[in-house]
Amino acid sequence: MVKIVVLGAGVVAPAIVYDLADDEVSPHVDEIVVADISEEKARLAVEGAKRFTKRKKLDYARVDVRNVNETAELLRGADVVVNGIIYYYIPQVMEAALKAGVHYTDLGSEVPILKKQFEFDEAYRRAGLLAIPGMGGCPGMINVAARYGVEQLDEVERVLLREGWVDFNDYDSLGIPLPVPYSLDCILDEYMHPVEVWEDGRIKLVDPVRPEDREVIHFPPPVGTQELYYIEHPEVWTIGETFKHKGLRYVDYKLSYPRELYMKYKLLTDLGLTNDKPVRVGNVEIVPRDLLKMLVNETFKGKEIPPNDYDIMRVIVEGKKDGRRERITIDLHTEWNRKWGLTAQAVTVGTPTSITAQWMAKGLIKERGVKNPEEVIDPVPFFEELKKRGIRIHVQREFLI
Template identity: 40%
Template sequence: MKIVVLGGTGLTARCAVRDLAESPDVSEVVIAGRNPEKAQKLAEEIKSKKVSIVQFDATKHDTIVKALKGADVAINGVQYYYNINIMKAALEAGTHYLDVGGLFHTALKQMELGDKFEKAGLTAILGIGECPGITNVMARYAVDKLDSVETILIRDSWMDFTEGGPPFVVTWSISTLFDEMTIPAVIYENGQYKEVPPLSGKETMKFPEPFGTQDQYRTIHSEPATFPKSFKDKGIKNVNWKEGGPGFLDIKTLVDAGLASEKPLKINGAEISPRQFFLKLLKEQNMMGWPEDIIPNDWEITRIIAIGKKKGKKTSYMVDSIFRSNKKWKGAAGQVAVGVPASIAAQMLAKGEIETRGAVPPEICIEPEPFFAELVKRDIKIQETIKTNT
């Protein structure tokens, strides 16, 4: 099978590339990137004959189509702003497609392409990283166990024990983080959608060690965009997402300082937005991912709690997924947590193990048990807790 990873040198997509390269069923992995030097460097680090590179530009349709021609599956690891462009290119190339999330509003727009993918006999999986992604499949697993479901809570946290390195490091898209902290969050409450302020609804949640008790906050996310429709037949009324961990509110300080703004500033006759400046600064200061001489040592946990009824009794299913950094790949937990599920889903698609066609979220098209089995093979833990009120 041939799989193309668009944006394959990115912080999280590079872990998808590495997992694919280590998977025996994959015959060809193509790192597609804007910068061929970075792609070549990653390919040389992996040292696999099955890995090749190709240059493409996410803003230019023809270059995307060319990169995808002949591939079984396209993994879109590019910033979510380009999801729809890349989906249209995948349609033209006749390639199955998946991405790692559309941050609610983009995900809904992507679903509008469902009929075209279905007619073409293709599948587009919308959001199959960690969250969205594993969270969706865990929710499907829990909901399938219940006769009815009223509420689904999705939570995420982390801990970092890495020694050395710079005081501030980004291990996934800072633009997405900025969007989560500036765009109103959307929750599904009592059967209705409503917007709430970002970082509102603070709560404290206890996680297993080494995470401990962590504060959680509302942000915009994709799970509330799809769960109400996916689980409508089970009576779903409430869906909300929250996240938080050490250093999370440090990002809010940057937002408050204006660094998330995309409004250009004039400086000495030139114009640049604070966000563009900050992204460039992070790269110059070697803060986009851990420096090469640092081995990350961190953990991440994502959790869903599905509350409903089973045999007439109020029952909750809590499912946790726990990740650790990958020393061999020098990948932080958050990078592994996003890249590996994308690799697994791409391989399932290429093998014909996912038969649903159209543009769909993971909870619609991925069977939980075989997906979990692949996670466990990669030392990613899945833990289930059941509580019943008699």
């Protein structure tokens, strides 16, 4: 019996739950529990997932992950917990998983929180448990692709992480002035927080989404030519540390936003509307971010937004093989999922998490403690699982002068 608990029922949760429930791609899962502070959201995720299974037991519950004992009680008897809650509460969920004796994985966070996660390493090893932080799309799938490229070379100089994403919906006609491709809190944090660039064995901080760091990259259709900017992503640090023994000296990450969407989020950030500190307006104290989130959520109420996007994650690895300089480029293509009715953004995050949780539950990953994705996920069988879910992988090798 394989039982997996998914915490969180937000934007990405359906992709995790649908993948786990789908008898065609996940035949070895027997029981799934979805829990959220909103029991109604958890129920909706479960109801949607029931379409894809004829035999699995699906249930939902309410949980407040700030209460470690309550969360641990919910997790008892499960094999793995997938933490899809906003990363602010990752330490509490890791403590609850340790108390409940279940393996742990999540969708990613930021470097300071990730460092706190590694403080659990010894306790997890003693308990015979495995925790894999950041096992979504990026971080997660992109880390595994980076490992694949690194393993093809004798020495590695640079790893460049790039992501090109396009959404073909006309949001203006839908009355939605600010599209939200994934967690709004995550997006707002990415526009505010300093960005890590890993260089010569240490982190260098730069400001996010600076116009001077704009990079134009030509992706295959339908993504095409995109403008990319530095965005905070913790895999820059982990990949640098994991592979520095091969001579690695530089890692960075850039993401594309449609130009208009980029300008909207930058304007909100520059105006201070993404801040989470109270400000006084007349006789009232208001948290700008809370107000912004409420107004944005109102624009989505009662509207069905059809999935219509496409994502390409690209890893560029440069180094040497047999004394010759080479560049290896790995592209991971994800189109919105017609069977599940989910966006490419959700699928790129949710399916790698589901695959990993299943491998952990079935004992296919033997390591214990807290491990980065690139340390414990074997790329080739992982790519085969991605292909079953419609994610296509293209690899190109070229010699450098």
